[in-house]
Amino acid sequence: MHVVLLGPPGVGKGTQGELLADALGWQRIVTGDLLRAQRDARTPLGQQAQGYMTKGELVPDPLIIAMVREQLATFPPGTSVIFDGFPRNSSQASAFKMMLETLGLTVDQIAVLDADDDLVVERISGRRSCPTCGAVYNQSLAPPNRDGRCDKDGTALFQRADDEPETVRHRLEVYHRETEPLIEYYEGSRAAVHHIAGDQAVEVVQTALREALGVEVGAS
Numbered sequence: 510m511h512v513v514l515l516g517p518p519g520v521g522k523g524t525q526g527e528l529l530a531d532a533l534g535w536q537r538i539v540t541g542d543l544l545r546a547q548r549d550a551r552t553p554l555g556q557q558a559q560g561y562m563t564k565g566e567l568v569p570d571p572l573i574i575a576m577v578r579e580q581l582a583t584f585p586p587g588t589s590v591i592f593d594g595f596p597r598n599s600s601q602a603s604a605f606k607m608m609l610e611t612l613g614l615t616v617d618q619i620a621v622l623d624a625d626d627d628l629v630v631e632r633i634s635g636r637r638s639c640p641t642c643g644a645v646y647n648q649s650l651a652p653p654n655r656d657g658r659c660d661k662d663g664t665a666l667f668q669r670a671d672d673e674p675e676t677v678r679h680r681l682e683v684y685h686r687e688t689e690p691l692i693e694y695y696e697g698s699r700a701a702v703h704h705i706a707g708d709q710a711v712e713v714v715q716t717a718l719r720e721a722l723g724v725e726v727g728a729s
């Protein structure tokens with residue numbers, strides 16, 4: 510099963526994808542996380558990507574497509590995968606389709622998490638991340654137990670540079686222009702497209718997501 514999570518930045522795709530993957534034993538390909546790891550390790554890809562990421566622009570397609578292809582190749586055949594943050598525009602979607610086709614695979618289901626721009630800006634401005642383990646918190650919605658510290662390892666949390674309000678607005682513009690049209694693209698494909706209200710509590714969204722995808726915990 511190949512599931513794509515679509516939705517604006519900050520709507521909760523990462524949280525929902527992680528919950529789902531952990532519950533079902535599925536894998537995830539999260540292009541933003543892969544890029545941040547490359548950037549932090551100062552690899553050539555990370556250095557090429559950094560400027561685009563800081564400005565909230567899309568990293569060039571060939572870099573992304575090669576990165577996804579490489580990651581996908583690490584999974585054994587038959588692995589179920591959740592894609593979060595990819596594809597992000599129509600050329601990535603076409604390349605993705607071809608990439609899967611050459612492996613005899615398809616994009617099966619699309620889950621769109623919907624939310625208004627204002628809510629997204631509000632949520633992202635409260636988002637804080639752990640530089641050590643990557644855990645993500647929200648100051649008002651999902652705060653850490655100890656103010657400003659990661660629950661898992663006690664590291665001081667930080668705000669991503671691209672989570673500053675001005676950059677978030679730009680990321681939203683990019684989302685509406687480049688990524689949102691993919692909903693229509695997938696509605697015209699064989700994949701099933703589900704819409705889920707992303708402005709609800711984490712557990713409510715997770716339940717709706719599982720129902721929409723028709724998955725049961727314990728199945729694969």
Ligand code: AMP
Nearest residue numbers: 540541561562565566567568594595597
């Ligand atoms: P995200 O964590 O998904 O919001 O991604 C953070 C940043 O990484 C984005 O603003 C882009 O600069 C870059 N990025 C992530 N995924 C992609 C993608 N599929 N195509 C191009 N750029 C991406």
